[in-house]
Amino acid sequence: MAYLPNTPHLRAEMLSALGVESAEELIDRQVPGKLKFQGLLNLPAPLSEMELLEELERDAACNQPAGDMLNFLGAGVYDHFVPSAVQRIISRSEFYTSYTAYQPEASQGMLQATYEYQSLICALTGMDVANASNYDGATSLAEAAILCVSATGRRGIVLSGAVHPAYRKVVETYTKGLGSNIRTVPTPDGVTDPNTLGELLAEARSGEEPPAAVVIQHPNYFGCLEDVSAVAAKAHDAGALCVVCVNPISLGILVPPGSCGADVVVGEGQPLGSPMNYGGPLLGIFACREEHVRRMPGRIIGATTDAHGRRAYCMTLQTREQHIRRERATSNICTNEALVALAAAVYLSLMGKHGLRRVAELCLQKAHYAARRISELRGYKLAFSAPFFNEFTVETPVPASRIVSELSQEGILPGRDLSLDFAVGNNGQEVLKDARRPNFLLLVCVTERRTKAQIDRLVEALSRYQPDSG
Amino acid sequence: MLQPVTEPTIAELSAEGRVGVSLPRCDVPEAPLEELIPKEQIRTDLPLPEVSEPDVVRHFTRLSQRNVGIDTHFYPLGSCTMKYNPKVNEEIASWRAFSGLHPYQPEETVQGALRILQSLERFLCEIGGMDAASLQPAAGALGEFTGLLIIRAYHADRGESHRNLVLVPDSSHGTNPATAARCGYQVVKVASDERGRVDLGDLERHLSDHVAALMMTNPNTLGVFEDQIQEVCELAHSRGVQVYCDGANMNAVLGICRPGDMGFDVMHFNLHKTFSTPHGGGGPGSGPVAVKSHLEPYLPVPRLREEGGILRWNYNYPKSIGRVHPFYGNFAVALRAYCYIRQLGPEGLRSVSEDAVLNANYLLKLLVDGGADKGLELPYPAPCMHEFVLSAAEHKKATGVRTADIAKRLLDYGFHPPTVYFPLIVEEALMIEPTETVSKETLDAFAQALLTILDEDPGVVKNSPHTAPVSRVDEVKAARELNLRW
Numbered sequence: 001m002a003y004l005p006n007t008p009h010l011r012a013e014m015l016s017a018l019g020v021e022s023a024e025e026l027i028d029r030q031v032p033g034k035l036k037f038q039g040l041l042n043l044p045a046p047l048s049e050m051e052l053l054e055e056l057e058r059d060a061a062c063n064q065p066a067g068d069m070l071n072f073l074g075a076g077v078y079d080h081f082v083p084s085a086v087q088r089i090i091s092r093s094e095f096y097t098s099y100t101a102y103q104p105e106a107s108q109g110m111l112q113a114t115y116e117y118q119s120l121i122c123a124l125t126g127m128d129v130a131n132a133s134n135y136d137g138a139t140s141l142a143e144a145a146i147l148c149v150s151a152t153g154r155r156g157i158v159l160s161g162a163v164h165p166a167y168r169k170v171v172e173t174y175t176k177g178l179g180s181n182i183r184t185v186p187t188p189d190g191v192t193d194p195n196t197l198g199e200l201l202a203e204a205r206s207g208e209e210p211p212a213a214v215v216i217q218h219p220n221y222f223g224c225l226e227d228v229s230a231v232a233a234k235a236h237d238a239g240a241l242c243v244v245c246v247n248p249i250s251l252g253i254l255v256p257p258g259s260c261g262a263d264v265v266v267g268e269g270q271p272l273g274s275p276m277n278y279g280g281p282l283l284g285i286f287a288c289r290e291e292h293v294r295r296m297p298g299r300i301i302g303a304t305t306d307a308h309g310r311r312a313y314c315m316t317l318q319t320r321e322q323h324i325r326r327e328r329a330t331s332n333i334c335t336n337e338a339l340v341a342l343a344a345a346v347y348l349s350l351m352g353k354h355g356l357r358r359v360a361e362l363c364l365q366k367a368h369y370a371a372r373r374i375s376e377l378r379g380y381k382l383a384f385s386a387p388f389f390n391e392f393t394v395e396t397p398v399p400a401s402r403i404v405s406e407l408s409q410e411g412i413l414p415g416r417d418l419s420l421d422f423a424v425g426n427n428g429q430e431v432l433k434d435a436r437r438p439n440f441l442l443l444v445c446v447t448e449r450r451t452k453a454q455i456d457r458l459v460e461a462l463s464r465y466q467p468d469s470g
Numbered sequence: 471m472l473q474p475v476t477e478p479t480i481a482e483l484s485a486e487g488r489v490g491v492s493l494p495r496c497d498v499p500e501a502p503l504e505e506l507i508p509k510e511q512i513r514t515d516l517p518l519p520e521v522s523e524p525d526v527v528r529h530f531t532r533l534s535q536r537n538v539g540i541d542t543h544f545y546p547l548g549s550c551t552m553k554y555n556p557k558v559n560e561e562i563a564s565w566r567a568f569s570g571l572h573p574y575q576p577e578e579t580v581q582g583a584l585r586i587l588q589s590l591e592r593f594l595c596e597i598g599g600m601d602a603a604s605l606q607p608a609a610g611a612l613g614e615f616t617g618l619l620i621i622r623a624y625h626a627d628r629g630e631s632h633r634n635l636v637l638v639p640d641s642s643h644g645t646n647p648a649t650a651a652r653c654g655y656q657v658v659k660v661a662s663d664e665r666g667r668v669d670l671g672d673l674e675r676h677l678s679d680h681v682a683a684l685m686m687t688n689p690n691t692l693g694v695f696e697d698q699i700q701e702v703c704e705l706a707h708s709r710g711v712q713v714y715c716d717g718a719n720m721n722a723v724l725g726i727c728r729p730g731d732m733g734f735d736v737m738h739f740n741l742h743k744t745f746s747t748p749h750g751g752g753g754p755g756s757g758p759v760a761v762k763s764h765l766e767p768y769l770p771v772p773r774l775r776e777e778g779g780i781l782r783w784n785y786n787y788p789k790s791i792g793r794v795h796p797f798y799g800n801f802a803v804a805l806r807a808y809c810y811i812r813q814l815g816p817e818g819l820r821s822v823s824e825d826a827v828l829n830a831n832y833l834l835k836l837l838v839d840g841g842a843d844k845g846l847e848l849p850y851p852a853p854c855m856h857e858f859v860l861s862a863a864e865h866k867k868a869t870g871v872r873t874a875d876i877a878k879r880l881l882d883y884g885f886h887p888p889t890v891y892f893p894l895i896v897e898e899a900l901m902i903e904p905t906e907t908v909s910k911e912t913l914d915a916f917a918q919a920l921l922t923i924l925d926e927d928p929g930v931v932k933n934s935p936h937t938a939p940v941s942r943v944d945e946v947k948a949a950r951e952l953n954l955r956w
Contacts, residue, residue, distance in 0.1 A: 001814075001818055001821060002556075003553075003554055003556060003746075003814075003822075003906075003907050004821060004822070004825050004906055004907065005907065005908065005909035006825060006828075006829070006906075006909055006910055010909065010910040011825075011828060013910065014828055014829075014832040014910055015828070017832060017835060018828075018831055018832060018835055018853075023824035023825065023827050023828040024824065026827055026828065026831050026853045027726055027824070027827055027855075029853055030689075030694075030695040030697060030853060030854075030855060031695055031697070031723075031726065031727055032697050032700075034700070035699070035700065035727045035731060035732055036726065036727055037599075037725060037726060037727050037728055037731065040725065040816040040817065040820070041596050041597060041724075041725050041816040041819065041820075042596050042816070043593055043596060043597075043811060043815060043816045043819070044812060044815060045815050045816075046812075046813060046814055046815030046817065046818050047812050047813050047815070048813075049558050049813065052558060052562075052809060052812055052813050053558065053561075053562070055812065056562050056565075056809065058582075059582040059583075059585060059586055060565055060567035060568060060582055061567070061582065062581045062582030062585070063567045063568065063571060063579065063580050063581070063582040063583055064575075064579040064580075065566050065567055065568075065569075065570030065571050065572075066570060066571060066572035066575045066579075067566055067569070067570025067571075067572075068566060068570060069575075069579075071572065073572045073574050073575060075574055076573075076574075076796055076797075077572055077573055077574070077797070079572065081493075083490075083491050083523075085490075085523055085526060085527050087564075088527070089526075089527065089530045089531070089534070091560070092530075092531065092534040093539050093540075093541035093542075093555075094534040094535065094537040094538070094539045094541070094542055095534050095537060095539065095750075095751050096539070096555075096748045096749075096750050096751065097539035097540035097541045097542075097545075097555055097748055097749065098537050098538060098539040098540070098545075098749065098750075098751045099545075099547060099550055099552060099749040099751065099752060100749075100751075100752040101751075101752070102547070102889065102890075103877060103878070103881070103886070103887050104940075104943040104945070105878060105881055105935050105938040105939070105940055105941070105942065105943055106537075106538040106543075106881055106886055106887070106938065107537055107538065107751070108533075108536040108537065108938075108939045108940055109532075109533035109534050109535065109536035109537030109939075110533075110537050110751040110752070112477065112479070112533055112536070113530065113533050115479075115954070115955070115956075116479055116480050116481075116956075118954055118955050119479070119481065119955035119956045120518065122955045123516075123517045123518055124516075124518070129954050129955065130954075130955070132752070133752075133753070135608040135609060135612065135753075135795070136608065136795065136796055137796065138793075138795065138796040139608070139612070139794075139795075164796065166793060166796040166797070167796060169792050169793040170792075170793050170794065170795070170796060172792055173619065173770075173791055173792040173793055173794055174794075176619060176622070176653070176654070176791075177619075177622075177651075177652055177653040177654030177655070178654065179654065225507065225508075225511060251513070251516075252516065253503070253507070253512060253513060254507070254511055254512070254513055255510070255511055255512065255513045256513060268796075275569035275570060276569070276570060276571060276572050276573070277568070277569050277571070277800075277801055277802040278568070278571040278572070278573050278580065278583055278797070278798065278801035278802075279572075279573030279795075279796070279797025279798055279799075279801060280573075280608065280754070280795065280797060280798065280799050280800035280801045280802065280803070281608070281753075281754030281800045281802060281803060282608075282796070282797075282800075293952070293954070299752065300954060301954070302948040302949070302952060302953055302954055303948070303953040303954075304943060304944045304945065304947045304948035304951075304953070305943075305944050305947065306940040306941040306942060306943050306944065307933070307941040307942040307944070308940075308941050310476050310940060310941075311476050312940040312943045312944070313943070314943045314945050314948050315945075316945070316948040316949050316952065316954070317949060317952075318949075319949075321644075322611070322644040322645050322647075322648035322649075323643075323644040323645075323892070324644070325644075325648070326644050326647040326648055326657075327647035327648060327650060327651040327657040328651070329644070329648040329651070331648070331652070332611045332614065332615060332645050332648035332649040332651075332652050333609070333611055333612075334609065334610065334611045334644075334645050335609040335610060335611070335740075335742065335749070335752060335753040335754075335755040336609070336752055336753040337608075337750075337753045337754050338750050338751040338752030338753045339748075339750030339751055339752075339753065339754060340750075340753070340754060342530075342751065345480075345530075346526060346530055348518060349480045349490065349518075349519055349521055349526045349529075349530075350490035350491045350521075350523060350526050351490065351491055351518070352484075352488070352489060352490055352491075352518050352519055352520045352521060353516050353517070353518045353519070353520050354489055354520070355489060355490065355491040355493065356516065356518060357516055358493050359493065361496070361503070362493065362494075362496055364503070364506055364507070365496050365498055365500050365501065365506075366496075366498050368501060368506050369498035369499065387506065387507045387508060387511070389507070404576065405576065408575070408576045408578070408579060413572070413575055416574055420574075424785070448493070448494070451497055452497040452498045455498070
């Protein structure tokens with residue numbers, strides 16, 4: 001077998017050194033007979049490498065990847081251009097076959113790259129410190145809420161209704177052990193209204209669960225830009241911390257949350273140089289103000305010196321972590337998303353100051369062109385009036401589900417049918433103050449990969465649906 | 471000796487006006503920015519480096535040369551199963567038919583991917599002796615968290631929410647108690663007996679109707695098989711306690727025995743350990759959870775369900791604990807693990823574990839025979855399963871050389887060090903897991919290197935490494951004078 005280097009002859013030598021007849025004998029001396037599995041596992045017969053490739057090609061043929069379609073789907077995972085150098089670098093097996101740098105002298109490359117990733121994230125978000133990565137934007141957001149609970153000694157969590165619905169679900173699951181009370185700020189206008197938030201905070205403050213965290217997404221799930229400064233001010237007035245979840249590409253053009261009063265900035269890092277991969281692996285960005293550094297979850301890399309006084313790197317503040325602190329750790333995270341963070345570091349280095357700005361501008365211009373064209377169609381209009389970056393919500397003349405299902409058959413993914421997120425339970429009522437409205441909402445995303453001709457094709461396809469066409 | 475040079479940071483390579491990427495011109499009519507977003511929301515300063523593509527590629531390639539991986543070094547990091555990562559899996563995962571899938575595209579357009587996920591769930595259930603699985607957890611620790619929340623929901627459903635304790639052996643992974651605390655449980659430590667197994671007497675003392683779960687690893691972190699596991703599970707069940715299996719050490723038992731048959735109620739797998747997916751320098755991993763049927767209603771949503779020959783994501787599981795991932799878990803990692811299982815088949819998987827056990831025992835014998843008079847001891851008797859733990863406490867007493875020093879010195883001999891100072895119950899511990907993907911010749915060379923180090927001048931060992939890209943890294947300074955960014 002190709003992955004097992006010991007030959008029968010070598011095995012025999014080893015067994016003889018051990019004075020046993022077989023590996024099974026070694027196992028039988030430890031595993032009680034009654035526990036031993038009889039026979040063979042019910043799994044498919046082995047395949048050679050060639051047969052495996054052929055078999056997987058058949059499976060692959062049953063997929064129609066969004067990356068090859070006319071794709072206007074975003075909603076948390078984005079179809080951006082990835083420069084070839086990114087994949088080349090993360091395919092260096094010195095990187096991808098290594099593990100957590102428990103021995104820093106053996107892992108200087110990964111450690112330095114992660115230190116650079118942390119620095120780049122700080123530059124992008126305007127925050128003081130960043131960790132080495134979390135699993136994804138959703139768990140980063142949940143960890144941020146938990147940081148706020150621990151920093152304030154309070155348990156209330158206030159989430160904007162315009163936070164990604166799946167992220168809200170993850171926060172609900174993650175905070176089950178804290179006994180936290182999660183309140184949702186309704187966002188019928190597509191944005192978090194600071195006054196509505198203020199009222200809710202005042203109510204929460206006088207209640208049994210004073211707020212520890214106010215969480216918004218910017219740009220939010222509907223694509224709209226939030227008034228981060230106003231939200232942060234309301235949060236601080238109520239004695240809570242402000243968590244902002246970002247799309248890192250948008251920070252090529254938007255004022256960073258660090259300049260608007262955010263205490264913790266999290267986000268989904270997949271747009272920074274990683275393919276969509278059916279939604280995983282992703283990259284949880286996590287950055288915060290210096291004063292919270294000892295409450296940060298996960299690995300943190302620090303620069304130091306070696307015995308000769310040369311610059312060197314290692315994991316630091318490990319006394320926060322599970323392998324040292326056990327049940328008193330700030331989080332249970334161990335393996336995180338180091339290789340995806342490396343991809344982000346390479347991507348941000350290649351893009352640099354001018355490239356990231358350019359990508360953000362392309363996204364912005366193309367999305368606004370698409371939004372203009374679509375809103376000119378009879379029966380369509382922008383659902384919200386707030387400014388947006390590269391995603392926007394449109395009201396459709398017929399149920400969005402119908403548009404998505406019909407157009408996907410001709411190779412167009414027109415966007416996310418929001419009834420999937422808001423028409424279940426009382427989500428639509430809670431967030432949009434209207435349980436029926438989400439059926440007619442389509443969330444459209446335009447990245448720099450979409451050309452004018454492709455946008456025009458989407459507009460043409462959408463124009464076939466008219467208010468009276470059912 | 472020629473000292474390797476320090477690599478500057480990417481910021482230090484920056485020069486104004488350099489670009490590292492070429493982007494297309496804008497082909498839609500451009501509007502002034504201020505018309506699209508409010509002026510006060512437009513950033514004026516973006517302090518990212520300005521470097522060319524050759525600068526970036528050379529910089530990160532040089533960094534890679536300052537890193538040790540499985541492909542360059544024998545990497546016997548105990549508890550981490552640093553086995554070879556087959557290249558064909560990397561190839562397949564890179565295909566656009568997989569990497570180009572969006573999680574929200576209609577299910578009809580991703581049937582190939584969904585079939586693979588469904589098959590992998592089934593494979594894992596078969597391997598673990600379990601009834602249902604979820605691939606959502608993105609890593610082992612998240613798998614543990616998911617498993618404990620499932621147990622929490624199960625107890626709540628039965629009106630037993632008062633169960634607020636989780637028992638963990640003193641030899642357990644740090645993630646076990648950290649996860650239990652995260653779920654709102656109090657953690658109670660159970661002692662190990664003189665054979666390195668859970669002390670049944672101590673366990674019995676701690677079991678009560680306030681205990682929600684017992685978390686175990688089998689074989690445990692000492693590489694010792696918990697041969698009383700069935701009795702342990704029966705005892706726990708008799709008190710209404712659910713038993714969680716940390717699947718970190720599944721590489722020892724593939725096709726040999728199954729956690730489900732031992733009595734475990736819920737477990738997680740580490741696809742990046744047992745099923746050969748790359749560790750990525752610290753992730754991405756994948757930590758699927760599998761359960762017995764009584765816990766199935768609580769698994770995370772969405773779950774795959776077949777409707778009229780089409781696989782779909784179904785959210786209609788009212789008792790589910792909810793989501794632990796925004797989508798369906800680390801698909802690209804699951805895909806690699808699926809390929810690995812398909813290539814090995816049932817016989818191959820069994821051979822993997824047999825060779826892992828054989829390699830570990832052979833290396834253990836070399837080190838115990840050769841190290842006995844050098845202060846290297848085996849605190850719990852042989853044989854072992856897929857890994858073993860030695861103590862260098864006597865060697866330290868005799869020479870002043872600590873386990874950490876031995877670990878660093880191994881780098882000079884071309885080997886990545888084992889896990890050290892874990893599990894916590896062994897003084898000056900060296901936790902060694904060779905895996906099945908290493909030859910006898912490498913094991914011989916590693917043993918010889920380790921034994922040679924025990925005879926070396928203590929000064930040489932204490933000041934090692936001498937040939938790594940850096941000498942001993944000052945971790946105390948790193949924590950005292952925090953420098954976390956440029």
